[in-house]
Amino acid sequence: EVQLVESGGGLVQTGGSLRLSCTASGFLHEDYHDDYTIGWFRQAPGKEREGVSVISISIGLTYYSDSVKGRFSISNDNVKKTVYLQMNSLKPEDTAVYYCVFRVGIIGAEVAGDDSMYDYWGQGTQVTVSS
Numbered sequence: 001e002v003q004l005v006e007s008g009g010g011l012v013q014t015g016g017s018l019r020l021s022c023t024a025s026g027f028l029h030e031d032y033h034d035d036y037t038i039g040w041f042r043q044a045p046g047k048e049r050e051g052v053s054v055i056s057i058s059i060g061l062t063y064y065s066d067s068v069k070g071r072f073s074i075s076n077d078n079v080k081k082t083v084y085l086q087m088n089s090l091k092p093e094d095t096a097v098y099y100c101v102f103r104v105g106i107i108g109a110e111v112a113g114d115d116s117m118y119d120y121w122g123q124g125t126q127v128t129v130s131s
Helices: none
Strands: 003-007 010-013 018-025 036-043 050-056 061-064 072-077 082-087 096-104 125-130
Touching: 003 096, 018 036, 018 096, 018 125, 036 072, 036 082, 050 072, 050 082, 050 096, 061 072
Parallel strands: 010 125
Antiparallel strands: 003 018, 018 082, 036 050, 036 096, 050 061, 072 082, 096 125
16 A cells, blocks of 8 residues: 655745655555656645645656646656655745645546545645745
């Protein structure tokens, strides 16, 4: 079974930056041959979960929500099975618990923000942006 461990959350002022990391384990390269999608959702208090950014590893296809385009950047290290989310120009509305997500196979942009498309979720890491 896939396990996801997030790190890198914290408190930052408006305009600051943070980098989140998510390391996946519990599977071998030959299990999926990089044919999987991994990335980030978030949930703020009283709000629905929002797809932030994901990447389909085998083809390098990325998805970003409109709310983070131009400010956040997703990248990955295949050897370490780790995905990163570089978050710049942070705003108070970015405050949320950020969850790492994983699914086998690629995903199209039209459904990348649908939380039902992901089979595995991390425990989450808190990001707080102060005004």
